[in-house]
Amino acid sequence: VDRAETRRRFANARVAVLATVGPVGPHVVPVVFVVDGDRVYTAVDHKPKRSSRLQRLRNIDANPAVSLLVDGYDEDWNRLWWVRVDGSARVVSSGYASHGLDLLQQKYPQYRDRRPGGPVVVIAIERWVGWSAT
Amino acid sequence: VDRAETRRRFANARVAVLATVGPVGPHVVPVVFVVDGDRVYTAVDHKPKRSSRLQRLRNIDANPAVSLLVDGYDEDWNRLWWVRVDGSARVVSSGYASHGLDLLQQKYPQYRDRRPGGPVVVIAIERWVGWSAT
Numbered sequence: 001v002d003r004a005e006t007r008r009r010f011a012n013a014r015v016a017v018l019a020t021v022g023p024v025g026p027h028v029v030p031v032v033f034v035v036d037g038d039r040v041y042t043a044v045d046h047k048p049k050r051s052s053r054l055q056r057l058r059n060i061d062a063n064p065a066v067s068l069l070v071d072g073y074d075e076d077w078n079r080l081w082w083v084r085v086d087g088s089a090r091v092v093s094s095g096y097a098s099h100g101l102d103l104l105q106q107k108y109p110q111y112r113d114r115r116p117g118g119p120v121v122v123i124a125i126e127r128w129v130g131w132s133a134t
Numbered sequence: 135v136d137r138a139e140t141r142r143r144f145a146n147a148r149v150a151v152l153a154t155v156g157p158v159g160p161h162v163v164p165v166v167f168v169v170d171g172d173r174v175y176t177a178v179d180h181k182p183k184r185s186s187r188l189q190r191l192r193n194i195d196a197n198p199a200v201s202l203l204v205d206g207y208d209e210d211w212n213r214l215w216w217v218r219v220d221g222s223a224r225v226v227s228s229g230y231a232s233h234g235l236d237l238l239q240q241k242y243p244q245y246r247d248r249r250p251g252g253p254v255v256v257i258a259i260e261r262w263v264g265w266s267a268t
Contacts, residue, residue, distance in 0.1 A: 015207040019153045019160035025199025026153035026160045030207060030216050047211060047267060065159025073149040073164060077181060077244050082164050110211050133181060 006130030010083040011035040013070040018042065018121075020059035020066050020089075027055050033068065034103040038125045040068060040085065041100030044118025045111070057091055057119060064088045066123055081132040087123040096122055140264030144217040145169040147204040152176065152255075154193035154200050154223075161189050167202065168237040172259045174202060174219065175234030178252025179245070191225055191253060198222045200257055215266040221257040230256055 010016075011034075018031045033042040044054060060066065066089040072081040092100075097120035105111045144150075145168075152165045167176040178188060194200065200223040206215040226234075231254035239245045 014209070015205060017151045017153075017162060017203055017205065019151075019162045019201075021155050021160050025197070025220065026155050026162075026201045028151060028153045028160075028162065028201045028203040028218060030203070030205040030214075047214065048265075050263075050265060063159070067153075067160045067162045069151055069162040069164070071149060071151065071164040075148070075244075080164075080181065084162060086159065110209075129184075131182075131184060 003128070003130075006083050006128055007035070009072065009081065009130075010070050010085065010128075016068045016070045018056060018066060018068055020056050021063045022055060022059050023062075027059055029056055031068075032104070032108055034100070034107045036100075036103055040087065040123040040125060041103055041120060042123075043101060043104055043116035043120045045116035046114055056121070060089045060091060060121065064090060068123065078133050081130070083131075084129040085123070085125050086127040086129070087125045089121050089123045091119045092122050093119055096120065137262070137264075140217050140262055141169070143206065143215065143264070144204050144219065144262075150202045150204045152190060152200060152202055154190050155197045156189060156193045157196075161193055163190055165202075166238070166242055168234070168241045170234075170237055174221065174257040174259060175237060175254060176257075177231075177235060177238055177250035177254045179250035180248055190255070194223045194225055194255065198224060202257065212268050215264070217265075218263040219257070219259050220261040220263070221259045223255050223257045225253045226256050227253055230254065
């Protein structure tokens with residue numbers, strides 16, 4: 001899979017898994033996201049949360065290294081693919097945040113009437129890794 | 135979502151994301167897997183790999199804390215759900231491995247004519263976390 005196709009598959013996906021490193025091990029949570037050049041944006045939104053002090057944000061504060069995975073599972077294992085992005089995350093709340101929220105609202109109709117209110121996570125992409133079974 | 139339903143959703147999923155902790159940050163890869171009581175099995179199989187010295191196995195050797203995530207994404211965000219399992223992983227190759235491979239072959243027809251040949255990862259489940267939008 002070439003570089004452009006790898007990026008396209010990732011950017012077009014509707015959901016990714018965000019992995020961070022916690023105090024004792026890895027933490028993973030699905031996120032909706034948007035790609036803008038070499039950055040990925042994801043936001044804390046109105047979807048119900050298990051806790052108001054989100055583990056993902058605490059982890060990023062302590063260790064900004066994150067990975068995002070988009071998985072193209074298929075029962076025909078010759079058609080499997082995935083794309084992983086490794087990068088450095090930070091939690092933002094002003095100009096960057098507003099730009100990310102605009103892009104998220106463009107990608108997801110679910111956000112159009114309900115702009116996410118929480119902190120925005122910006123991930124500076126450091127590595128693209130694409131894999132395909134064929 | 136009650137405990138039994140959480141377990142059922144996870145066990146019935148066809149693919150999960152396995153997260154480990156690497157030297158500089160988290161590592162994530164999709165895996166096929168099978169649940170057996172309080173254990174999860176996944177195997178290194180014939181699917182093409184980026185490297186013969188797999189990052190996931192090196193990470194588990196250094197730090198056995200892993201997470202597995204099954205994501206039930208839906209464009210209707212009222213129907214979103216996910217299940218996460220946190221546990222302790224080890225790489226096995228004899229009796230446990232054989233039992234895990236039998237179970238994997240029962241769950242996945244794709245394995246029936248091609249039993250995975252690589253190491254088996256056994257994850258002792260320490261925590262179930264289920265989330266549902268409604």
